[in-house]
Amino acid sequence: MDDAAAQAGDRTEQRQVELRIVQSIADIPQEAWDRLLRPGDRPFLSWTFLEALERNGCVAPDRGWLPFHLTAWGADDDLIAAAPAYIKNDGMGDFSRDWAFGDAVQAVGGRFYPKLVVGVPFSPVTGRRILAAADLDPSVAARLLVQLAAHTAREVGLASVHVLYHSDGEAPALADAGLSQRVMVQYHWHNYDYRTPDDWLLRLRSKRRTQCRRERREPASQGIAIRTVRGQEIAGDPEHWAETAFRLYCTTCDRYMWGGRYLNREMFSDLFTLLGNEVELVVAEREDRVVAGAINLRSDTHLYGRYWGCHEQHRFLHFNVCLYHSIDECIERGVQVxxxxxxxxxxxxxxxxxxxxxxxxxxxxEKLNSLLGAALERDAKRHLEGIEAWRGNRAQLG
Incomplete structure (x- = not known):
C-alpha cells in the first residue's frame, strides 16, 4: 500500500495537520525525524538505528514486521510528530509478553491479531514512543497519532494497537487518548551517587554482599580479564568488533530452542560503524581469546544490556560480564540507570x-476493549502495589 493519509480537521495550535502512514522510515528525511528527538531518546529512537533495522532486512514483512510508521505533518510539510510502528501477526521479537493476553482474547472469541505495535523492534527498553516537535504539546501529539492508529486499524482490519515500553510520563496522554494501561516488571540498577563499587556493595544486605563479592572474584581465579571496548577502539576496527559481537550473539541464539537470530551480520556492522559512542562491547578474555561478551547500548544517562554470548562456560561469568562489570562502569562514568x-x-x-x-x-x-481495560487496570494495580511493598520492606538492596 502507498503512504496512506488521513486529513485531520482540527487546527492544532493554529496548524493544519495532515496525518500519514509511512511504510519505510527511509521515506522520512533523517533530519526531520531526528529533530523530534530529545535527550535520552537515542540510540533506539534515532533514524539511524531504525533505518538500519529496515535496510538490513531485520525488520521486514518476511520477518514478521511490516513498517507502518505514524506521522503528523504541519505547514510547509514539516514533520511535527512521529512514532515507530509495525504491523505484526505474532509476538515474536516485540517483547510484549502477550501470549496469555492473546490466548484469553481468542478464548472468548475475539481477535488479537493482526496488531499494530508502536515501539522499538527487539528492544524491551523504556523510553518515549510518541515523538513531538519542541513547540507541540506531547499530549496533542499522542492524541493525533492514536487517532491515526485507530482510524487506520479499522480501515485495514487490524484487531488491536499496542504502545510498548513507553515512558511513565506518556501514560496519562495515552489514557486520555483512549488506551488502557498495562504494567509489567523489569529489574533496573540505580546509581545513588556511588563513588566506588564498595559504596554500592555496602547497600546490599550482608548475605547478598558476601555472595556478590565471592562471585566477583571468580574471573580472576579463572584467568579471565573483563573490559569494555568502546569509542576509539571500536572506531579503529569496527568490522572486527562487529564480527566478534555477532559470533557471541549467535552462541546464545543457537543454543536455545526459543532463540532466534533477529539481527543479522549486516546489522552488527551498522551498529559498530554508525552508532559511535552509543554502542559498547564488554569482553571477557582468557589467554588472548574472547570467551564471552555482552553488547550494550547507551545514552547519556542510561546503559542498556542487550545481548550476551559465550564460547566457553565458566562459573559466574554471565553475572560478571552482564552485571557486575557494567555496574562498576556505571559508577565510574556516572551513568544513572x-x-x-x-x-x-x-x-x-x-x-x-x-x-x-x-x-x-x-x-x-469495543466490548472486548472495555473488558480487557478493566482487567489490565486490576493487574496494573497489583504490580504497582507489589513494587511499593518491596520498596517498603527493603532498607537495603538484594
Whole structure:
C-alpha cells in the first residue's frame, strides 16, 4: 500500500495537520525525524538505528514486521510528530509478553491479531514512543497519532494497537487518548551517587554482599580479564568488533530452542560503524581469546544490556560480564540507570530493583476493549502495589 493519509480537521495550535502512514522510515528525511528527538531518546529512537533495522532486512514483512510508521505533518510539510510502528501477526521479537493476553482474547472469541505495535523492534527498553516537535504539546501529539492508529486499524482490519515500553510520563496522554494501561516488571540498577563499587556493595544486605563479592572474584581465579571496548577502539576496527559481537550473539541464539537470530551480520556492522559512542562491547578474555561478551547500548544517562554470548562456560561469568562489570562502569562514568533487559528476578540479589514498565492498549472491538481495560487496570494495580511493598520492606538492596 502507498503512504496512506488521513486529513485531520482540527487546527492544532493554529496548524493544519495532515496525518500519514509511512511504510519505510527511509521515506522520512533523517533530519526531520531526528529533530523530534530529545535527550535520552537515542540510540533506539534515532533514524539511524531504525533505518538500519529496515535496510538490513531485520525488520521486514518476511520477518514478521511490516513498517507502518505514524506521522503528523504541519505547514510547509514539516514533520511535527512521529512514532515507530509495525504491523505484526505474532509476538515474536516485540517483547510484549502477550501470549496469555492473546490466548484469553481468542478464548472468548475475539481477535488479537493482526496488531499494530508502536515501539522499538527487539528492544524491551523504556523510553518515549510518541515523538513531538519542541513547540507541540506531547499530549496533542499522542492524541493525533492514536487517532491515526485507530482510524487506520479499522480501515485495514487490524484487531488491536499496542504502545510498548513507553515512558511513565506518556501514560496519562495515552489514557486520555483512549488506551488502557498495562504494567509489567523489569529489574533496573540505580546509581545513588556511588563513588566506588564498595559504596554500592555496602547497600546490599550482608548475605547478598558476601555472595556478590565471592562471585566477583571468580574471573580472576579463572584467568579471565573483563573490559569494555568502546569509542576509539571500536572506531579503529569496527568490522572486527562487529564480527566478534555477532559470533557471541549467535552462541546464545543457537543454543536455545526459543532463540532466534533477529539481527543479522549486516546489522552488527551498522551498529559498530554508525552508532559511535552509543554502542559498547564488554569482553571477557582468557589467554588472548574472547570467551564471552555482552553488547550494550547507551545514552547519556542510561546503559542498556542487550545481548550476551559465550564460547566457553565458566562459573559466574554471565553475572560478571552482564552485571557486575557494567555496574562498576556505571559508577565510574556516572551513568544513572542500568537496564539489564527483560525478566530476571535473579538480578534482585545482585543489587537491581523491581521497576514498573508501561504499555498501553486499544482493541477495535469495543466490548472486548472495555473488558480487557478493566482487567489490565486490576493487574496494573497489583504490580504497582507489589513494587511499593518491596520498596517498603527493603532498607537495603538484594
Amino acid at each position: 542500568f537496564e539489564g533487559g527483560a525478566g530476571g528476578e535473579h538480578k534482585i540479589s545482585r543489587g537491581f530493583e523491581p521497576a514498573p514498565v508501561y504499555s498501553s492498549h486499544l482493541f477495535m472491538d
